[in-house]
Amino acid sequence: MTLRLYNTLTRRKEEFKPLHPPAVTFYVCGPTVYDYIHIGNARVFIIFDVIRRYLNYRGYRVKMAQNYTDIDDKMIRRAAEEGLSVSELADKFIAAYEEDAARLRIRPAELQPRATEHIGPIIKLISRLEERGLAYVSGGDVYFDTGAFKGYGQLSHQALEELIAGARVEPGERKREPLDFALWKSRKPGEPAWDSPWGKGRPGWHIECSSMAMHYLGETIDLHAGGADLIFPHHENEVAQSTGATGKTFARYWLHAGYLNIDQQKMSKSLGNVLTVRGLLENFNPLDFRFFILSAHYRSPLSFSRDLLLQARSGRERLQELADNLYRALAGSRREAPDGGEKLYSAIKAARDRFIEAMDDDFNTAGAIAVLFELAREANIYLNREHPHNRKLLEQLLALYGEANEIFDILDLRQPDSLDEELRQMIARREEARRKKDWATADRIRDELQAQGIILEDTPHGVRWKRKTDT
RNA sequence: GGCGACAUAGCCAAGUGGUAAGGCAGAGGACUGCAAAUCCUUUAUCCCCGGUUCGAAUCCGGGUGUCGCCUCCA
Known part of the structure; x- marks a missing residue:
């Protein structure tokens, strides 16, 4: 039996053939740590956690990297709002992510690199692109020259002209063509900045993933994954940068997870329908949520509602x-x-x-x-x-x-725990009452136990107790 | 406008050529003092119209509808 997976790059299911089996290199785009993660983020991380575990189960030795984006526009804006430095903000929400992920039983990747700790490799990669004529300096910024890279649009399957038609240029950007994107952004007052050949500044979003993926996993990696909305432009740009710099295939298989929708719509900050993992776990068991996520195919859109989660729980x-x-x-x-x-x-x-x-x-x-x-x-x-x-x-x-x-990881597999002596005696007294057909006493004791979170079931093989599940 | 995905029972959902998995909810039954759990039975013209085929939920064409990407976003 062979493992087949859908590759966004080719738009078809392909047999999975890692470059150096049984080793598998796997990069997942992690969170930008400017806020608590929401349940849509959680879906992605759960899915790729499961995929990674399955690959290990099938005998592969998966080396997984999942980054933290700890410097970008959103980080800077949010830090200012919170009155924190960007790195303080990052520390806070990385800790929050780790807590949420642990509660959802998402196992940490072997490598969890932070962008700000890899400025050196990032600068080196940008320089390589510059040497190959794929990047240009404009003002203090460095941009990727999409027109100079043959094959731009290969992942999102868009023709260059079509992409240009839809592209916009943010005010303040100094790029030549609308599709070009920043590799390095020059420092603005009050922003964190690092020294570089182009002056003080900070990396663009896309380059950090290319750089860290290659730094830790090699210039050609087996699997690269993320949410479906990363296909364009993020992953498209990663392909351009990485392949542009090395001349090699960057990622052999691209996996993308479908959205988690609320009210038939994508969950997003701008629509104001965001539910955080923390909010979810106030009312629901993490295992029920995992089960809910896994009850649909990972590439399909999935609707979330309280009702559907209750269905999954049952x-x-x-x-x-x-x-x-x-x-x-x-x-x-x-x-x-x-x-x-x-x-x-x-x-x-x-x-x-x-x-x-x-x-x-x-x-x-x-x-x-x-x-x-x-x-x-x-x-x-x-x-x-x-x-x-x-x-x-x-x-x-x-x-x-x-x-x-x-x-x-949807079940608690464990030996049954034991009950307090007091509760055990209550059960014994109820058994006694039942033997005497004193149903009133038996039912009263059962109710009392239930009030203490213990549910009794009278089976053909004797009485059985279980703890009431939370929420 | 360009690109794409999806449409299966009341609800969720698998299924890419051979006659519809599974779960939830409901109904009936077994078991039970009752309840719970469990088991049995039961619920589908696979969005519509054409076409290909001995045969289509599955392939092709055309509709309709929903959603997404093309802009920060998982």
Whole structure:
């Protein structure tokens, strides 16, 4: 089986062939750290977190870099508003990002470079472009000469003339052609600045990603990813700069995540419909959000609403319920207990194959999740029927869900924790009342427990408790 | 205006030539003192009109609708 993925550059699904397997180099455009991240940002980071984990699962050794843009116009503006220096602002929101990402179970990339810590390599890259006649100085600024680079528009699949027709020039820019973009911006009063061959100034947005990607991952990287709105101009410009400087392919595969929409519209600051991760997590479980994100294909637009998230939660809880029950059953399981025959073992094997098949097809997470649900039904049937349970079978089931969870991270897989002595006694007293058919007492105790966040379920195999999930 | 994506049951959603996965919600049933969980059953003229094909949700053409990029934006 081979992994196929959709490459924005060619607009088709291609077989994934890294340059130096099993090594894979993967660059993801990270946040500009001028504010808390919103749930649309979170979608992108979750998706590429999952893709990266899946590649590792498939035996690749992924080296991932995700940058922090800690210097640009938005940073400068926001810092002024907050009364902070640009670097203080960056520190604040990098810390906030790390907190949010951790709560969403996004694993940090191996490399998390900051633009301001790589001014040297950035300047070197600009110089290379200058030497090759692809950059020019105008005022104190340096611009990329898009007209001099053959192949501009290859990623966004736009003809140069069409792009020019739509392009605008901001006041104060000194570029020759509307599509040219700043590699280096000369210092304005009060702005942070670094020394350079062109005088004091700061890097443009696009050059930092090219520079850091090549600095850490090499001049040709395997995967480059980001949100769909980065295709143009950001990634187009990265292609131009990097290929322009080295003459080599910059990124072999470009992956782009679809938008997360609210009210049928793209979420954006200007529309005022932004929901931050912090705001979301005040009311929702991070795992429900991950599950929600993974229930759609990563390239499709996805609508967000409270209702849809609640729908996702109900589904996720079914899988969580199964996982908890498997662990509970494991505690009382025996090696020689009935395992229901070959049927379930082959169902587990088939599930693993189909899971991989779905994920190999351009990371079809929705299809892969469906496999987990189908196996869940088989597993539930077994859990309801047999007692005690066969240890080996339970272990194999848990192994399968464990593998899937190592990629998706949508379940809490854990041994059941224990209850306080007091609560245990309440349950025992209720059992006693039930034996005496004293339903009033039994129900009163059940209500009391529920008030303390403990939900009781009377199953054919005895009473079972679980903690009420938050939010 | 240019480029592009999408349109599958009440809702979400997978599915690129062989006759519609999965989830949520609903209905009925089993189990249960009740509840919960679970299991069983049940819900689709695949946006419209043409065409190609023995056969199309899937391919082609034309509509209609929604969204996006072309400007900072994940």
